[in-house]
Amino acid sequence: MRPLAKGWCPGAYTPMASGDGLIVRLRPRLSRLSLQQGLDICDLAERHGTGVIEITSKANLQLRGIRQEQYEDILNALLALGLLDETAEIESRHNIVLAPDWEQGSLSQTLAEEFYERLPELPELPAKFSFALDVGKTRRLAAVSSDIRMEQSENGAVLVCADGAEMGLSVPPNDAITAAIKLAHWFAKTGVAEHKRMQAHLQTQVLPDEWQTQARTSHDAPLAPGPSDIGFVLGVPFGQTDSKHLRQLLLSHTPRAIRLTPWRSLILEGTGHIKTPHFIVNHTDTLLAVQACPGAPSCTSATVETRNLARALAGQTSGILHVSGCSKGCAHPKAADITLVRENGQFSLIKKGCSWDEPSRKGLSADEILNSTDVL
Numbered sequence: 582m583r584p585l586a587k588g589w590c591p592g593a594y595t596p597m598a599s600g601d602g603l604i605v606r607l608r609p610r611l612s613r614l615s616l617q618q619g620l621d622i623c624d625l626a627e628r629h630g631t632g633v634i635e636i637t638s639k640a641n642l643q644l645r646g647i648r649q650e651q652y653e654d655i656l657n658a659l660l661a662l663g664l665l666d667e668t669a670e671i672e673s674r675h676n677i678v679l680a681p682d683w684e685q686g687s688l689s690q691t692l693a694e695e696f697y698e699r700l701p702e703l704p705e706l707p708a709k710f711s712f713a714l715d716v717g718k719t720r721r722l723a724a725v726s727s728d729i730r731m732e733q734s735e736n737g738a739v740l741v742c743a744d745g746a747e748m749g750l751s752v753p754p755n756d757a758i759t760a761a762i763k764l765a766h767w768f769a770k771t772g773v774a775e776h777k778r779m780q781a782h783l784q785t786q787v788l789p790d791e792w793q794t795q796a797r798t799s800h801d802a803p804l805a806p807g808p809s810d811i812g813f814v815l816g817v818p819f820g821q822t823d824s825k826h827l828r829q830l831l832l833s834h835t836p837r838a839i840r841l842t843p844w845r846s847l848i849l850e851g852t853g854h855i856k857t858p859h860f861i862v863n864h865t866d867t868l869l870a871v872q873a874c875p876g877a878p879s880c881t882s883a884t885v886e887t888r889n890l891a892r893a894l895a896g897q898t899s900g901i902l903h904v905s906g907c908s909k910g911c912a913h914p915k916a917a918d919i920t921l922v923r924e925n926g927q928f929s930l931i932k933k934g935c936s937w938d939e940p941s942r943k944g945l946s947a948d949e950i951l952n953s954t955d956v957l
């Protein structure tokens with residue numbers, strides 16, 4: 582059975598204590614930082630913490646290892662940088678992922694800005710409940726976890742969909758945010774405590790017909806590392822980098838701005854080809870098929886480091902490989918082709934399943950996994 586997740590997500594106002602200090606998560610508007618903000622974040626991460634910077638699967642940015650006694654200082658600095666929501670309550674509602682290749686002045690940008698303005702109109706929602714704004718020419722976010730989706734519809738309309746439904750409601754663009762807020766209120770009114778996400782909710786609750794008037798498309802094209810129309814896309818291995826490497830990257834290429842993506846990558850606006858050993862620059866890189874949580878010592882639930890094993894196994898398995906410090910499976914809370922979970926000092930192996938599923942083998946050492954040809 583899936584272990585219970587924490588009932589809340591860290592923010593800047595609500596940092597989470599971890600094995601290496603506080604985790605302070607920022608939710609930059611439009612998932613975009615100016616070059617100067619990016620450089621200032623590197624300085625803050627170093628001055629107040631371990632320098633570790635992470636990109637989350639919701640296109641947010643988090644600083645790890647922040648020292649408790651310096652928390653107020655970092656909060657004031659983030660406020661001065663314009664990277665904080667007005668209040669903790671607004672921050673907790675600020676859960677939207679935007680297809681990252683939006684253009685200046687586009688419908689994506691207009692709707693995102695309207696959504697931010699209207700955050701106070703949202704009902705109280707579970708911490709992980711989120712919105713996806715995917716109204717660009719190409720659909721990008723079909724595989725990104727979200728509860729209410731706004732997608733491109735016919736003739737410039739917007740399809741507002743409950744995640745898990747095959748159809749949505751087509752509305753003129755001006756009405757899209759109103760419709761998304763209305764659907765969130767329907768969820769909140771009909772929700773039951775154990776259904777924290779829309780898809781689970783629809784297993785027991787019938788979605789009213791008004792929300793199912795037009796079929797969705799199945800097309801999906803996430804942005805892979807490499808060149809793109811708006812700048813070079815760089816994968817961040819395991820979603821984690823540090824202030825030194827990020828600063829070096831920004832100073833060498835001086836992008837107009839940095840965009841964060843839900844695929845744990847960065848887009849450096851206006852840049853051409855980039856060569857760097859610290860980021861993933863090619864869509865064929867085998868690390869892209871490997872997921873691993875921070876493990877020990879960053880996480881108090883872990884007894885072992887996970888990413889060295891994950892790196893060593895990159896390219897040795899077919900499909901997605903997930904190495905997890907415990908059965909919660911934070912890095913990949915869904916099925917993978919191969920999952921290795923640390924339990925009682927050894928690894929357990931799960932094939933085509935989640936980290937909390939019954940393993941097919943237990944008691945494996947890292948050496949055995951690395952050196953035997955018949956384990957994976």
Ligand code: SF4
Pocket residue numbers: 874875876877880881882883905906907908909910911912
């Ligand atoms: S999966 Fe990894 S990061 Fe998540 S709680 Fe377990 S050890 Fe910690």
